[in-house]
Amino acid sequence: MSHSSAEIDFCTQSCQHGIRLDGRACEDFRPLELELGLIAQASGSARLHLGSTDVIVGVKAEVGAPLREHPDCGRLQATVEMSSCASPEYEGRGGELWGLQLAQALEASLVPEHPEKGGGGLDLRSLSIIPGKAVWLLYVDALVLNDGGGVLCVCVCVALAALSNTRVCVCVFTMGGGAGEGDAAEPEIELEDDEEGEGGRPLQGVAEVPLIVSLGQVDNAVVVDPTCLEEQCAASVMHIAANARGEVCGVQQSGRQGVDPAALVALMERGAAAGSEVLASLHAYFKQAPQQGT
Amino acid sequence: MEYVTPEGLRIDGRRPKELRRLDCSLDVLQSADGSAVFQMGNTKVLAAVFGPHEVEVRNQMKEDKAIIKCEYAMAAFSTGERRKRGKSDRRSQELSLVIKAALEQTVMVELLPRTQIDVYVQVLQADGGTRVAAINAAVLALASAGVPLRDLAAGCAAGYLEGHSLLDLNFQEDSAGGPDCSIALHPNSDRLVLLQMDSRLPMDTFEAVLNLAQDGCRAVASFMRQRLLEHTRKLAMARGAVRA
Amino acid sequence: MANVEKKVCLPGDLVQKLPEEGVLRLGPGLETREQHVAAVKSGVAHQNKSGSLLWLEGRQKRYIPAEGDVVVGTIVDRYGETFTVDINGPLLALLPQLAFEGATRRNRPNLKSGDLVYARVAAASRDLEPQLSCVDNLGRATVMGPLKDGILVQVTSSQARALLASPPAPVLQALGASLQYEVAVGQNGRVWVCSASPRTTVLVANAISASEFLSPLQIQTLVGRLVAQIQ
Incomplete structure (x- = not known):
């Protein structure tokens, strides 16, 4: 969606004064609404509203063959589809490229690069059924129903929620x-x-999965969880993956201009702190939430 | 596999002429001009409407009416067996055209010449009857967007198995290989805007199935009407336009 | 003549029978069908006192242009001597460069893509692009013209009507009691808000967005709470 020049100017100015257009402070997230287990046929599912951004994730578990390089590990494949319901620009193949990029980022967040070593995400070793022959394949399918900014953030968060909700037979x-x-x-x-x-057993390693927090640099201000308009005003947006212990697991930068290296460390620390805080509340919620299908 | 027990109960415990549980919500998406979710049993479909707005491709523009663009898509997690269908597989394309045809008879396109209305249908859960649920969701989304409509078209499907006419087939019953008739009609004039049937059927059986489907449509229409009325009244009361 | 008492209507509903004689004018959302007046949108049917005018008030996000409305538009482009303007309607509107106060061939308004204007709909018909103007019939701008600074709030058609009503809408009154601000309300569902400090502008914009379904009392409470936060 394109915004008028007046809006962009105003938004930029306003952020310098520490106020954002929806009334948030620079470090505030938008209100978060989470629904678990809403897709009856899926092994796990969740829907997340972060402000106006709306994403559903369904997880399906199937039995299949492992990869040759990792014979003792299960597999995870993530896809992200931009629904045309979010905008006419996603009609047909309009959202395909962005969907691919988001899917790659999502996969990178959910499973560690070297699954046989464990740690850093879902424990794929626990998904092995017969080593070398049969493992669980997890298909994590995200559907973006509305894009109000921060889609990457929301995809990872709702995928995490769906996985916490997933039960394998x-x-x-x-x-x-x-x-x-x-x-x-x-x-x-x-x-x-x-x-x-009992609904099967939960997945191992969900507590290790990091969250991605986006920070936008609008002139001298740094805003957490930028909206669409704020992303347009920002010189650059940093996406920081942080786990429950506050450790930074990954960093990605996007935007019109570069980011000042001197500011990098401070930004990463901020992102990590924000990420671990949100993770703590999420995991607390998962513990007391009812299971899939109950 | 027995689809109807001797006592007259179907797999999910329904009677042959019984509809599944219906549910709907309106104005569920922020960006779309109109939106609705329609649920028939476990089939759940989301529809979003954008427009009317300028025609994107100039040579598609019609001087005397609006063009309707319709896209039907199924979420990867919507079916029992996970399938990454995409939007361009044959079935999705066929359904997009079928839904578009039904909507073109329902929307008063002559009131909005030289414009385009986009209707996007997203299946979230599929358990039989997706095309008629899609039409119902689309009609409600169009109504919530304020697009002028001739009537509130309502759709329902019926089939024939083991000597019984069955209303509103679920996926298992649909896959049994018996004939399956999907229709949509305008309740005020009783005119059909969608009629699709596959399979051979003797004329009198077809008539029985068609009549059953029409009854189903009228029940769906009355449900849609009631919900839309509640929604409109609630909004009007909230802003003080009418009193309780 | 049957009195249509603020009836809630759905598409396809018959509102009333056409009168045997006399003139009945129908507003948007209503069409004649056989011997009746039928609704084509969902909304509340209204009738004026003498019963000669019938119209439907609905709530939608998209705007259908009508002659005489005031709108807040965004300039999209310039073709020759005319600006094309996005007014959130089915078609882009046309605004002649000379339809501004004091504009001449040598002295054109300096507007570019993305700028905002407050204009009136000079002509609107189903088959043509709406024509806008920033001056009235006597060439005076009154409140119309380019809008500088400020932000845009999106509202529904019914909320825009409420904000333009007189006496002033509760939210505007409540805000005006403690703050200084300017608004330009477009019947096309776009409201421009501006004030001296960004804090106030954001507050006013958020208050307007949040107030659609609040009662006057709830609005007072909301505004009071927001104002207390900044003071």
Whole structure:
């Protein structure tokens, strides 16, 4: 959406005085509304409203073959689709490129680069069923219904919520039950019927997944969680991935101009502090929230 | 697989002529000019309307009426088995055209010449009857956007399995391979704006199924009317235009 | 003649029968169908005292231009001697460069893409782009013309009507009691707000956005709370 020059000028000026157009202070996030378990057919799901930005994530777990490089680890594939409902510019293939970029950033946040070493995200090793042969494949599909700025932030946050909500069935497998003979016999995998209604087991490593916090630099002011208009006014926007311990896990910069290296450290510290705070409240909420499908 | 028990109950416990539970919400999206979510049982569809606005591609502009652009898309997590469909697969394209055709008969396009109205339909959960749920959501979204409409078109599907005419098939019943008839009508004039049926069917069975579907449409229409009236009245009261 | 008592209507509803004789003027949202007046949008039907005028008031985000309305527009481009202006309607509006107070061929208004103007709809018809003007019939600008600084608030058609009503809308009165500010309300759902300090402008804009469904008492409370925050 394009904004008039008057609005851009005003927004820039206003931020210098420490007031943002929706009345927030520079360090405030927009109000956050989270709904868990809203998609009945998914293994886990969540919907997040951050101001007017609205994203739904559905997680589906399927059994499949592991990657050759990581035979003992499960797999995760993230996709982000910009729904045309958000704007006519996403009609057809309009939002495809941006969706790909967001998906890459989302995947990078959710799973560590070297899954066999563990740490830094979901524990993919815990998703192995039969090492080398069968693992859980997690499909994390995000759908952006409205874009009011901060989409990357929201995608990671709601994916985290959906994963906290995800339950995978317990697997029972019998060796030699399937095709083939003797040593080459393929094991047969059966998904245990969820008779006790416990809904399966939760995923490991959800507490390690970082959040992404966006900071916009508007002249001399730094605004947390910029809206669409603020992103347009900002000389640059820093996206900082931080985990629950306040450690910075990743940094990305975007925007019209560069960012001053001298300001980098301060920005990263701010982002990390904000991120760990939000994570703490989120995890507290997940603990007491009802499970998927209950 | 038994679709209707001897006692006359379907897989989900419904009677043959029973509709699934209906639900809807209006004005659910901030950016769109109008929006609505329509739910029939476990099928949940979101519709967004942008416009009327200038035509994007000049040679598509019509001097005497508005053009309607419709896009139907299914979320990857919407079906029981996860499938990354995208928006350009054959079925989505076909449904986009079918929905557009129904809407072109419902929107008073001659009142808005040289403009374009975008209608986007996003399936969030699919459990049978997605095309009719999509039309219902789109009509409510158009009403909430203030686009002039001839009537509140309502859609419903019906089928025929094991000797029974069944109203509002869910996904399992739909996949059983029996005939499936989707219709939409204008309740005030009883005119059909959508009629789609696949499969061979003897004429009298077809008539029975069609009549059942029409009854279903009227029930859906009455639900949509009631909800839209509540919504409009609530908004009017909130801003003081009418008293309780 | 049947009196339409503020009836809530939905698209397709028949509002009343057409009168046997006399003239009945229909406002937007109503059409004749067979022997009746039918609603094509959802809203509340109103009738004037003598029953000769019937109209529908709905709430929508998109604006349908009508002659005589005042609008806040954003300049999009300039073609020859005319500006094209986005007024949140189905078509872009046209604003002649000379339709400003004191404008001549040598002295044109210095407006560029993105600037805001307050204008009246001089002509609006279904088949043509709306024509705007920043002067009235006698060439006077009164309140119309370019709008500098300030911010734009998006409101619905019904809220814009309420803000232009007289006596002044509760939110504008409550704000005016403690603050100095300027607003230009466009019937196209765009409100321009400006004041001496950015803090005040943001406050006024947020108060207007939040007040659509609040009662006068709730508005007083909201404004009181916001004003206390900045003082």
